[in-house]
Structures are given as structure tokens and as C-alpha cells.
Amino acid sequence: MILLYIILIPVIGALLSWLVSARSAALCRWIALGSLLLDFAIVTGIWINQGTAGSGWLYNWQAPWIPQFGITLHLAMDGLSLVMLVLTFFLGALSVLVSWNEIKSRTGFFHFNLLFVITGIAGVFLTMDLFLFYFFWEVMLIPMYFLIGIWGHERREYAAYKFFIFTQAGGLLMLLAILGLYFVHAANTGVYTFNYFDLLHTPMARSLAQWLMLGFLTAFVVKLPAVPFHTWLPDAHTEAPTAGSVILAGLLLKTGAYGILRFVLPLFPAAAQEFAPWAMLLGVAGILYGGQLAFAQPDFKRLVAYTSVSHMGFVLLGAFAFNEVAYQGVVMQMITHGISTGALFMLAGVLYERIHTRELSRMGGLWPVLPAMGTVTMIFVMASLGLPGLGNFIAEFLILVGSWQANKPMTVLAAVGLVVATVYSLRIMQKVFFGQTERQFGLPDLGFREWVMLAPLVLVIIWLGVYPKPVLKTITNEQERVTNVERSDSSLVIRTAQNIIP
Amino acid sequence: MTFDDLLSLGPLLNICGAAVIAMLLVAIWRNHRLVYYFTLLAYALALASVVPVAKLLPHIIAPLVVIDMFALFNSGAIVGSGLIIVLLSYNYFEEREERKEEYYLLLLLATAGALVLVISRHFMSLFLGLEMLSISLYGLIAYLRARQRSDEAGIKYLILAAISSAFLLFGMALVYGFTGHMDFPGIGAYLQRTGTVPLPVVAGFGLMLIGIGFKLGIVPFHMWAPDIYEGAPLPVAAFVATISKGGVLVVLIRFFQDVNGTQYTMLWWILAITAVASMFVGNWLALTQQNIKRMLAYSSIAHLGYLLVAFLAGKQSGLEAIAFYLVAYFPTSIGAFGVLIVMSSSVQDAETAEDYRGLFWRYPWVALAFTVMLLSLAGIPLTAGFIGKFYIVMAGADGNRWFLLLMLAINSVIGLYYYIRIVAMMFRTTEAPQRTFIKPSLPLAGNITLGLVVLLLVGLGVYPTAMMQLIQQMMTLIK
Numbered sequence: 001m002i003l004l005y006i007i008l009i010p011v012i013g014a015l016l017s018w019l020v021s022a023r024s025a026a027l028c029r030w031i032a033l034g035s036l037l038l039d040f041a042i043v044t045g046i047w048i049n050q051g052t053a054g055s056g057w058l059y060n061w062q063a064p065w066i067p068q069f070g071i072t073l074h075l076a077m078d079g080l081s082l083v084m085l086v087l088t089f090f091l092g093a094l095s096v097l098v099s100w101n102e103i104k105s106r107t108g109f110f111h112f113n114l115l116f117v118i119t120g121i122a123g124v125f126l127t128m129d130l131f132l133f134y135f136f137w138e139v140m141l142i143p144m145y146f147l148i149g150i151w152g153h154e155r156r157e158y159a160a161y162k163f164f165i166f167t168q169a170g171g172l173l174m175l176l177a178i179l180g181l182y183f184v185h186a187a188n189t190g191v192y193t194f195n196y197f198d199l200l201h202t203p204m205a206r207s208l209a210q211w212l213m214l215g216f217l218t219a220f221v222v223k224l225p226a227v228p229f230h231t232w233l234p235d236a237h238t239e240a241p242t243a244g245s246v247i248l249a250g251l252l253l254k255t256g257a258y259g260i261l262r263f264v265l266p267l268f269p270a271a272a273q274e275f276a277p278w279a280m281l282l283g284v285a286g287i288l289y290g291g292q293l294a295f296a297q298p299d300f301k302r303l304v305a306y307t308s309v310s311h312m313g314f315v316l317l318g319a320f321a322f323n324e325v326a327y328q329g330v331v332m333q334m335i336t337h338g339i340s341t342g343a344l345f346m347l348a349g350v351l352y353e354r355i356h357t358r359e360l361s362r363m364g365g366l367w368p369v370l371p372a373m374g375t376v377t378m379i380f381v382m383a384s385l386g387l388p389g390l391g392n393f394i395a396e397f398l399i400l401v402g403s404w405q406a407n408k409p410m411t412v413l414a415a416v417g418l419v420v421a422t423v424y425s426l427r428i429m430q431k432v433f434f435g436q437t438e439r440q441f442g443l444p445d446l447g448f449r450e451w452v453m454l455a456p457l458v459l460v461i462i463w464l465g466v467y468p469k470p471v472l473k474t475i476t477n478e479q480e481r482v483t484n485v486e487r488s489d490s491s492l493v494i495r496t497a498q499n500i501i502p
Numbered sequence: 503m504t505f506d507d508l509l510s511l512g513p514l515l516n517i518c519g520a521a522v523i524a525m526l527l528v529a530i531w532r533n534h535r536l537v538y539y540f541t542l543l544a545y546a547l548a549l550a551s552v553v554p555v556a557k558l559l560p561h562i563i564a565p566l567v568v569i570d571m572f573a574l575f576n577s578g579a580i581v582g583s584g585l586i587i588v589l590l591s592y593n594y595f596e597e598r599e600e601r602k603e604e605y606y607l608l609l610l611l612a613t614a615g616a617l618v619l620v621i622s623r624h625f626m627s628l629f630l631g632l633e634m635l636s637i638s639l640y641g642l643i644a645y646l647r648a649r650q651r652s653d654e655a656g657i658k659y660l661i662l663a664a665i666s667s668a669f670l671l672f673g674m675a676l677v678y679g680f681t682g683h684m685d686f687p688g689i690g691a692y693l694q695r696t697g698t699v700p701l702p703v704v705a706g707f708g709l710m711l712i713g714i715g716f717k718l719g720i721v722p723f724h725m726w727a728p729d730i731y732e733g734a735p736l737p738v739a740a741f742v743a744t745i746s747k748g749g750v751l752v753v754l755i756r757f758f759q760d761v762n763g764t765q766y767t768m769l770w771w772i773l774a775i776t777a778v779a780s781m782f783v784g785n786w787l788a789l790t791q792q793n794i795k796r797m798l799a800y801s802s803i804a805h806l807g808y809l810l811v812a813f814l815a816g817k818q819s820g821l822e823a824i825a826f827y828l829v830a831y832f833p834t835s836i837g838a839f840g841v842l843i844v845m846s847s848s849v850q851d852a853e854t855a856e857d858y859r860g861l862f863w864r865y866p867w868v869a870l871a872f873t874v875m876l877l878s879l880a881g882i883p884l885t886a887g888f889i890g891k892f893y894i895v896m897a898g899a900d901g902n903r904w905f906l907l908l909m910l911a912i913n914s915v916i917g918l919y920y921y922i923r924i925v926a927m928m929f930r931t932t933e934a935p936q937r938t939f940i941k942p943s944l945p946l947a948g949n950i951t952l953g954l955v956v957l958l959l960v961g962l963g964v965y966p967t968a969m970m971q972l973i974q975q976m977m978t979l980i981k
Contacts (some may be wrong), residue, residue, distance in 0.1 A: 068970045069896070105931075106863075131892075138883040145922070150929050157926055161919070168918055172911040175892070179899040 002042070003061050003075040003126055006085070007119060009039050010073060010092075014115035015418045021108020032111040033096045036118065040089035042392055047082055047474065058082065065132070070182075070193035072131040076151065079474040080331065084125045084258060086399060087338050090456075091250040092118040095243035098346050099454040102242055102353060103151055110151060113143035117247055124255045128196040130178045133263075137171055137219075140252065152239040153358075159232075159239035166232040170222035177215025181267065184208065195451070200266060213268035216425065220264060221254030225290055226282040226316055234293075237305035238358075242349025249308050250342035254334045257315045261330065265319065276320040280403065280410045283320070286313030290412065291420030300351070300358045304344045307384060310417060311392075313336045317414055318399035324476075326402020329395050331475045336391035336464055340383040343457040344428075347377050351432070354443045360428075365437030372435045374445045374452050383461050384419050385425035391464030510561040510569045512551030513577045514617045520544030521610040526732075530601045534702070538592050541606040543846060545585040545613075552578045565685050566627040567618075571976040575825060576620040576752045580745050583832040586951060589747075590840045591737040593945035597848035598646060598735075605645055605735075612638035612741065616749030623760070625674045625684040627968055628753055632670070632717065635746055636663045642741070643734040655733025662690035662716065662726050670713025676706030686760035693761060707769065717750040721779040724803045728787075731799035736851065739795060740839035743802045744832045753804070757812060764816045774814055774906065780807030781913040783817070788920050795853050796839060797920060801879060804917060805831060811910050812894040815901030821977045822970075823890075823897040829969060830886035834878040841872040842949040847941050853977045861928040865942070869928045871952045878959050880921040886962035 010211075013035025021028040048057055060076040077085075095114065103110045116139070123136030141164060149160035178194070185202045186192045193199070204212075222229040233253075237245050265272050274281075290309030297303040314333050318326040350373065351366075352358060367374040383390040396418065404411045446454065464471065508515065520541065521852030527537055550635035552574060555561075588609065595602035615635030622628045640663070644656025678684050680702045681692040693699055699707075715723040731739045763769050789796040809831075812823040845852035845861075846867060852858070862869035878887030889912065898907040962969055 065965075066967050066970065068967065068974060111598070135883045142877070142882060146929060149926055150931070157930075161922065164922060165915060165918060169911075169915040172914055175895060176899070176904075176907055176911060179896055180904075182896075183899050444649075 001061055002046075003059050003077055003292065004073075005041055006042060007075070007122055007126065009035050009042075010115040010119045013356060014112045014119070017115065018108040018112040020409070021106075021111070025107040028107050028111055029096060032115055033093060034098060035115065036089050036093040039122075040093055043082065043085045043089060044076075049088060050079075050474065052081065052323050059235070060128075065129075069131070070191070070195070071131045071291045072129050072195060073132060074195060075126045076128040079476070080258070081125045083331065083335065083471055083474055084254060085122060085153070087254070088118060088121050088125065088251055088393060090460075091246060091338060091342050094342070094346070094420075094453045094457070095250075097449060098246060098349055099241060099243040100449055102349060106150070110147070113146045114243060114247070116143040117147065117287045118251075121247075121251050121255060125258060129194045130181070130196060130199065130263075131194040133196075134171065134175055134178060137174070137255070138168075140166055140255070141171075144248070144252065147244040147247075148236055148240045152240040153241075154216065154239070154309070155235070156239045159235035162232045163236040166222055166229065167219075169230070170219035173215045174219035177212045178250065180208070180212045180215065184212075196263075202267075206270070209268050209271040210274070213264060213271040216259070216264050216267070217275070217279070220256040221282065221316070223259070224253060224316065225256070225286075225309065226279075226311045226313070227286040227309070228282075230286065230290070232304050233309060234297075234305040237303045237308065238299060238346070241357040242345060242352070245305075245345040246342045248306070249345055250338035252307060253312055254338060255314070257319070257330065257334050259326075260316070260319045265322075273322065276322065277407065277410075279320040280317050280407055283313040283316030284410050284413045284417070285330075286310060286314075286316065287417035288420060291417055291424055295420070295424040299361055300360055300428070300432070301345065302358075303343060303360070303424065303428065304348060307344075307421070308337070308341055310421065310424075311341070311384075313417070314396055314399050314414065317403050317410065321399070321403040321406035323402050323405055324405070328472050328475060329398025329400075329402055332391065332395035332464070332468060332471065335471065336383065336395045336461065338392075339461050339464075340380050340392055341456055343380045343454065343461070344377075344384065346453060346457075347373065347380070356378065360431040363432045364435040365433070366443075367433040368437075369443050370433075370445050376446070376458060377433065378429060379458055379461065381425045381428050385422045389462070389465045390451050391461045391468065393465060394468050431442060506558055506561065507563050510558045510563075510846065511567075511621075513548040513554055513581055514614060514621070514647050516544060516548035516551050516580070517610055517617060517959060518612045520548075521614060524603075524607045524610060528607065529622070533590075534596060534601055534602050537603045537606045538588070541551075541588050541610065542585070544610065545581055545588055548581045549578065549585060552581065558589050566624045567621040568623040569621050571624050572756070572821070572825075573752070575623045575973070575976040576748065576828070578616055579825075579828055579832060580613065580616050580620065580748060583748075583836055584609070584741075586833065586836050586840075586955065587737050587740050588717075589951045590740070590836070590843050590948055593948060594735065594737055594843050594846070605642070608638045608641045608645075609741070612642060613745065616745050620747035620752040622753060623686050623756065625678065628757075629671065629674070630975070631749070631753075632955050633667065635749065636667065636717075639663070639738075639742065639746065642738040643730055645738065646735050646860045649733070651729075651733035652735070653733075655730045658726055658733075666713045666716035666723070669712075669716075673706040673709030673711075673713065676709065677915060678703050680706070686757050690761040699766065708772075711772065714754050715776065718747055718754070718806050719799075719802065719803055720776050721783045722776075724780070724783065725884070727803060728791075728796040728799040728838065731795045731802075732793060732834045732853070736795075736839050736843045736846065737797075740836045743798065743835045743839070747802070747806065748828055748832065751809060751813075751824070751828075758813075767816050770814065770816075773810060777807045777810035777814060777906065779811065780804060781909060782807075785920075787914040789916065791920070792855050793853050794842060794855060794858070794924065795851075797924075801917065801920070802835065804834075804913060805879075807913070808891065808894055808910060811903065811906045812897045814906060815897040815903055817897055817901045818977065819893075819900045820897040822973050823893040825977055826852050826893045826966070826969065827890040829973075830878065830890035830959070833955045833958050834875050834885075834887055837871070837952060837959070838875040840948060840952050840955065841868060841875060844868055844945065844952060845942040852923075855924060855927050858924060858928050860930055863931070868942075868952070869950070871956050872928065873925050874956050874959055876921040876925055878963070880918050884960060884963045886959045886966070888963055889966045 017028040017031040058077045063073045065071050065073045120136050120140030127133045145160050145164045184204045225233050287310050290306050294303050294306035315330050318330040383392045386393045562568045565942050615631045618631030640660045643659050646652045681689050683689045719727045784800045788797045788800035812820045878885035881887045881891035
């Protein structure tokens with residue numbers, strides 16, 4: 001039942017905050033923040049207690065919904081879901097904070113949409129029924145569309161459309177694939193069900209499995225996004241309000257990665273294995289191409305948006321490497337990218353509130369004026385380029401170690417991507433904080449609220465870089481089941497790494 | 503005629519009787535409110551009289567009509583939709599027309615025509631029903647005589663409907679001439695016996711398909727739809743979009759089933775091509791429409807295409823999907839027109855997309871209702887339209903019609919664009935343009951009706967189980 005509450009709390013929060021917004025905008029913000037913090041407390045509580053609970057599924061809850069079709073309200077939580085949920089509510093709460101001063105019009109409806117997106121995302125991470133999964137997958141879209149379309153920047157409507165139509169198109173292909181799987185399963189076993197666990201070992205013809213796998217994969221790589229399908233992302237990220245960008249980059253993209261890990265690989269192991277070289281190629285193409293495009297962007301948010309394309313390439317690369325190390329790297333990458341990119345978007349928003357531009361060419365020389373902000377930005381830029389000691393390094397390192405075993409040429413190319421990352425990341429610092437000052441800015445440095453939202457991010461990214469074991473341990477349980485690889489923990493990971501790199 | 507016969511025709515008799523009484527009422531005392539309440543009562547009674555019929559099923563009144571589960575279910579859907587349309591009509595006509603009483607008379611007659619269609623199993627009853635429906639519609643479409651486009655629409659519909667009826671009749675004559683039967687099962691049995699379909703019968707089917715296709719508004723017989731929707735009074739447009747098309751679709755399904763249409767690949771292919779063409783043309787032309795009535799017209803063409811996909815699946819689940827889709831689509835479509843009705847003033851219909859700019863910030867409740875309708879049309883979760891579309895896709899997958907499903911998926915995405923465009927328009931902030939918006943009438947009855955429709959749509963979207971159970975019990979056609 002607790003899983004249901006986790007999903008219901010933001011729904012109730014959404015309705016409440018809309019209702020009270022007519023009275024008081026501040027109260028509405030507090031309600032939104034409160035409901036997300038409550039959820040955050042619940043999932044963190046689960047995480048802390050889970051250490052003793054052992055491996056496997058922590059919670060499992062089921063209730064009939066549409067029995068005629070074998071559709072159930074089936075929610076379950078394992079390590080992967082748990083970690084993703086912690087990230088979801090953490091970033092969710094921060095995105096309420098970040099919009100505290102930015103969103104002045106229609107606060108009620110804004111927070112309604114914000115909380116609803118988070119509900120959808122939490123649902124995606126929790127559901128174990130494929131119909132329900134598609135349902136939540138779609139539920140995420142509409143409020144996100146509103147967030148971009150109403151509170152975004154100049155070209156918001158174009159961006160909102162593009163986002164909506166791309167993801168919806170992918171989603172429909174996934175729906176066809178889900179139904180295909182449903183009927184194949186029914187034809188083989190006579191049982192009509194959308195239950196994930198029942199569908200897991202559906203025997204099917206090779207070519208059919210490939211088609212179905214492609215259906216799922218399309219939806220996920222559009223969301224991820226991988227290279228040919230990435231064009232919605234820079235527009236959506238750039239035009240969205242800061243909170244929208246944080247949610248998009250930090251959470252929405254992760255649902256694509258989560259989908260690959262949770263559905264594509266376990267449901268179609270053989271087909272995925274056959275497709276792996278192509279998927280890895282897409283991943284590498286994303287890393288390099290995204291990085292190159294990021295370097296060329298004149299717009300701060302757009303630059304950060306393209307870095308997401310590049311970083312998500314690593315996810316695709318690692319997910320299709322089919323080994324434990326890469327797997328852990330992928331999950332780490334999901335979390336650390338959520339944090340570092342979310343933070344960069346927040347910084348872009350904070351900066352925008354002060355100088356009202358996103359043009360890199362109109363910034364420069366801000367360090368003397370905003371030393372604190374400069375320091376924080378420096379930390380996340382370093383995280384983004386993969387500096388050891390920060391979370392992203394662990395993630396990308398693990399992915400490369402893992403993919404080396406699977407595909408050497410691809411790994412070499414992906415490693416080149418780290419150089420590209422250095423180039424574009426440093427460009428941010430150079431353009432924004434160093435160099436010549438065109439104008440004499442008199443700007444306030446980070447305020448209390450801004451410290452409250454940025455300090456936890458800094459702490460977490462350092463924590464993940466120095467001591468990632470709790471996360472790795474939590475998700476290891478998950479992988480045992482999914483990939484049937486022998487048990488390993490982070491110490492084994494390090495050992496494997498040592499074997500490969502002398 | 504036995505008592506059971508009469509009882510099983512309950513909904514039809516109710517509506518027919520009401521039409522006669524309404525005529526007399528108008529002759530005795532011309533009063534809008536009186537006729538309105540009377541019509542409401544008639545629809546409510548007809549809806550209630552659906553219930554006792556369930557015990558008698560299936561019931562054949564040879565040779566003309568058959569009342570089976572399928573027919574009864576659709577009768578209920580038709581009468582229910584008619585009730586909603588009547589609820590939305592009062593203010594619309596009260597504000598516009600001096601002679602508003604006959605509208606109800608014609609509406610009752612048209613409904614009676616649709617009710618005949620859903621129970622017909624014979625060319626005679628088919629044609630009678632169809633003509634009753636069409637002739638009432640001529641009057642209904644041109645009802646607001648003072649308007650220019652209303653006349654145009656009426657004449658257009660008159661001419662095209664008459665031509666299509668001629669095609670239908672000729673087709674029937676050919677089929678009758680060579681098979682010697684006018685009842686559907688008879689034709690089916692004849693074709694079964696001979697094993698081949700003689701060429702004139704093929705031609706007859708083709709000609710009939712033209713007639714039926716026109717009424718359904720599927721490509722390439724769709725040209726009339728946008729003009730009619732634009733010119734007709736809004737409640738009538740809602741009627742054309744739902745009841746009139748639904749009735750004809752039901753008769754098509756029954757005919758197809760009775761003549762074992764699934765055996766004739768030729769027939770299947772013709773319908774498949776029409777379905778795909780309807781989806782693409784409908785959605786494509788809707789893309790750039792600035793007039794919401796025209797957009798709804800094109801979107802209804804596309805929706806007929808979706809329905810045909812379920813139909814072509816050729817499975818029991820396909821029938822269920824059609825039934826569910828109609829249950830979802832009727833209120834959605836009527837609700838969308840209902841929003842237009844509520845938002846229109848007595849001088850001008852709120853029909854261009856511009857009229858809805860920033861509606862959410864002016865009339866949040868109406869905008870929210872409209873958003874729900876549009877999202878339901880687009881098939882987004884939490885609405886009935888989503889479950890309906892899902893049901894169709896499911897039926898198609900069940901029948902292994904992957905190509906058609908792919909087309910449907912592509913079209914859903916295209917369709918999304920123009921529905922979302924309207925939604926975006928409503929949520930757009932109205933800063934600059936100093937334009938005056940139509941001052942909506944916002945009648946109370948209309949608002950309440952919209953509220954009910956929204957509840958129904960969301961209810962079906964969140965908890966479709968009960969409706970599905972009902973449909974699975976009901977969807978049995980008898981031969």
C-alpha cells in the first residue's frame with residue numbers, strides 16, 4: 001500500500017495546491033514542497049531501512065483494474081526503482097524551490113502540473129503492469145507540455161509541440177509492441193495478462209521478438225534521447241522554465257533509460273543482444289555528436305541541453321554492454337547526470353533571473369561579481385566533464401570498463417567523448433565567469449533559497465563521487481535478478497576494473 | 503404483432519409516438535419550453551424502455567427487423583446521445599430562432615430513423631430508416647433560415663444525400679435482381695450456396711457502399727462533411743457527427759456479418775483502403791483548419807477510419823471495440839459541440855480557433871471541459887477516448903492487422919497536433935491583441951450537461967471495467 005501512497009501524495013498535493021492558489025501563492029508553494037518532501041522522506045526511509053531487508057523486491061502491491069484484459073494496478077519496488085524514486089523526489093522538491101521566484105503568474109496551475117509530472121514519473125518507476133506503465137508514460141506528457149507551453153521562454157509553443165509529438169509517436173509504437181507481446185503471450189500460454197513478471201519469459205520467434213523489441217526501444221530512445229531522435233530535446237530544454245528543464249533533464253530522460261533497463265533487456269534478452277552493436281553505435285554517435293553540438297551553442301541552456309544528449313549516449317552504450325559493471329555505471333550515470341545537469345539548469349535559471357539573458361556572448365567576467373555562484377558552477381562543470389572525485393566520473397568510468405569487455409572500438413570512441421566533454425564544459429566556465437567584462441554588473445550573489453537548493457546538490461555529487469557504495473549496493477540486488485549475473489558488489493567492480501586496466 | 507413484438511420495439515415506438523404528439527402539441531399550443539420538456543421526457547422514456555427489452559433477446563420480427571443485444575446496445579447509445587443533444591439545444595434555439603418548436607419534431611424523427619437502422623435486417627427497413635434520417639436532416643441542417651451558410655449546407659446535403667440514396671437503391675436493386683432476396687440473411691445464404699459472387703452483385707455491393715459511405719462520411723465520399731458541420735446549427739452538427747453516423751455504421755456491420763463479408767477479400771480490401779484513406783485525409787485536412795467546426799468534421803472522418811480498423815479486425819473483440827469506441831466517441835463529440843454551444847453568443851457562433859484564445863484564463867471551467875473532450879478525441883489517458891483507442895488497437899492486434907495499426911498509430915500522432923493546437927490556444931496568454939471576444943451565453947443547463955459529460959468521460963477513462971463487462975455481454979450478433 002505504501003507504494004500507492006507514494007503515488008497518491010503528489011496527486012493530492014497537486015489538487016490542494018491548485019485549490020489554495022486562489023488564496024495564497026505562497027501557501028500553494030509550501031504545499032507542493034511539503035508533499036514532495038514527505039514523499040522524499042518516505043523513500044529515503046525505505047532506503048535506509050532496506051539495508052537489512054535483503055535482496056529482491058522490497059514491496060509489491062496489486063489490485064484488479066480492468067480484469068477483462070488482465071490489467072492490474074500492480075506496483076512493485078526494487079533497488080533500481082527505489083534509487084530512481086529518491087532522485088525523483090529530491091529533484092522534484094528542488095524544482096519547486098527553483099521556481100519560487102521565477103513563476104509569478106498562475107502559480108496554482110503551475111504547481112498542479114509540476115506535481116502531476118512527478119506523479120507520472122513516480123508511476124513509471126513503480127509500475128509492473130505494462131498497460132499501467134503506458135498509462136503513466138502518457139500521464140507525464142500533458143502536464144509537461146503545459147509547463148513548457150505556458151511558462152516557457154520565447155519559442156515555447158513550438159518546443160512544447162515538438163516535445164509532445166515526438167514522445168507521443170514513440171509511445172504509440174511502444175503501445176503496439178506491448179499489445180504484440182500481450183497477444184504472443186496469450187497465444188503461447190492462453191493467459192491474457194499485462195503483468196510484467198508473467199510476460200518476462202514469453203517464448204517467441206526471433207524475428208517477432210526483434211520487432212517488438214524495436215517498438216519498445218523506439219519509445220525509450222526518443223525519450224533518452226539517442227541521436228537521430230534527439231531534436232526535440234534542445235528545444236524543449238531551452239524553452240522550458242527552469243523547473244521544467246530540471247525535471248526534463250533530471251527525470252524525464254531517465255524514464256527512457258529506466259525503460260531500457262527494466263523492459264527492453266529483460267523482456268527481449270536475445271533480440272537485444274543481437275541489436276546491441278547498433279544500439280552501442282547510436283550511443284557513441286550521441287556522445288560525440290551531442291558533445292560537438294554542445295560546444296557550438298551560443299545559448300547557455302541549449303549548451304547544457306546538448307550535453308544531455310552526449311551523456312545519455314553513455315547510458316545507451318552501457319545498457320547494451322550486457323555486463324554487471326556497465327549496468328551499475330548506467331544507473332550511476334542516470335543519477336549523477338540528473339544531479340549535475342539539473343544543477344547546471346538551475347544555475348542557468350539563477351543567472352537568468354539576474355541578467356535576463358541566456359546568450360553566452362553577453363556574459364563573461366562574472367566571477368568577481370558572483371564568486372559563490374562561480375564556485376558552484378565550477379563544481380558541476382567539473383562533474384560534467386568527469387573529474388575524479390565527483391559522481392559522474394564513477395558512472396562514466398564504470399560504463400567504459402563494462403563496455404570495453406563488450407565492444408572495444410566503441411569504447412575507444414566513447415572515451416574520446418570525454419575529451420569533447422572537457423572542451424564544452426570548460427567553455428561554460430570560460431564564457432560565463434572568466435574573460436572580459438563587457439558591462440559592469442552589480443549583482444547579488446547566491447541568496448539563502450538558492451543556497452538551500454544548490455548546497456544539497458553539491459554535497460550529493462561529491463558524496464556519490466567519493467563513496468558510491470550505498471547506491472551501487474542497492475542496485476546490485478536488482479541486477480542479480482534481471483541479468484542473472486553472479487553476485488557482485490562494488491569491491492568486485494573495482495577488482496574487475498583492476499584486471500582490465502593494469 | 504404480439505405484445506412481445508411491441509415491447510421489444512419499445513424505444514422506437516416511444517420516439518415515433520413522441521414525434522406525433524409533439525406535432526400535435528405544436529399545433530395546439532406553440533410553446534418552446536413545453537416542447538422541450540416533452541422531448542426530454544420522450545427521450546428519457548425511450549431510454550428507460552431499453553431495459554425491459556433485454557429479457558426478450560434475441561427477438562426477430564420477420565422479415566424486417568431484428569432486435570438482438572447488438573441492436574439494443576446501440577439503440578441505448580443513440581437514445582442516450584439524443585438526450586444529451588436535446589439538453590444542449592434549448593438555449594441555443596431560444597436565442598436564435600423564432601420558430602423553434604419544429605426542431606424537436608425533426609430531431610425525434612431523425613432519431614427514429616437511426617433507431618430503425620440499427621435494428622434493420624432487410625433492404626426495406628434499411629432504406630426506410632435511412633430516408634427518415636436523411637429527410638429529417640435536410641430540415642434540421644437548414645433550420646436557422648436567416649443564416650446564409652445554413653441554407654447552403656442544407657441544399658448541399660439534400661442534393662448529395664439524394665444522389666447517394668439513388669446509388670444505394672440501384673445497388674439494392676441489382677443485389678435483389680440476382681439473388682432474389684432482400685433480407686440480409688437470405689442474401690448471405692444465397693451467396694453461400696452458389697459459392698461465387700456474380701458480377702452484378704459485386705457491382706450492387708459497390709453501389710451500396712457508395713451510398714453507405716456517403717452517410718458515414720468516409721473518404722472518398724467525405725466532401726460534404728465540413729460544409730455541413732459549418733453551416734448546420736451546432737446541436738444538429740453534433741447529431742450528424744454521432745447518431746447519424748453511428749446508426750449507419752451499425753447497419754453496415756450487420757450487413758457485412760450477415761453476408762459473411764469477411765470471406766470476400768475484395769470487399770475487405772476495399773474497406774481497408776477506405777479506412778486508411780479516411781484516417782489520412784481526415785487528419786491531414788484537419789491540420790490547418792482554423793474553424794473548429796470544420797476541424798471537428800475532418801476529425802470525425804478520421805475517427806470513422808479508426809472505427810473501420812476495429813471492424814476490419816474481423817474478431818469478436820473488434821465488435822466490442824466498436825461498441826466501446828462509440829460509447830466514448832458519442833459523448834466526446836457531442837461534448838465538443840456542447841462547448842461550442844455554450845461559448846456561442848446569440849449573434850455569432852464561437853467557431854474559430856481565435857475565439858478560444860486564452861479561454862482558460864477567462865472561463866477556466868469551460869476550457870477545462872473542452873480540454874478533456876479534445877484529449878479524449880486525441881486518445882490521451884484518463885479519458886474515455888484513450889480506452890476506446892486502446893480497445894481498437896487491441897482488436898486489431900488480435901486480428902493481426904499490424905499494417906492498419908501502424909497507420910492508426912501514425913494518424914494518432916498527426917491528429918494529436920491539431921487537438922493540441924486548440925488546447926494550446928486556450929492556455930495561451932492574451933496579452934497584446936485588443937480584440938473583443940464573443941460574449942458567451944453560458945447557459946446553466948448547458949454547463950451542467952457539459953459537467954456530466956466530463957464526468958462520464960473521465961469515469962470511463964479511469965474505471966472502464968463496468969462498461970466493458972456490459973459490452974462483452976451485449977456484443978452478440980445473431981444471424
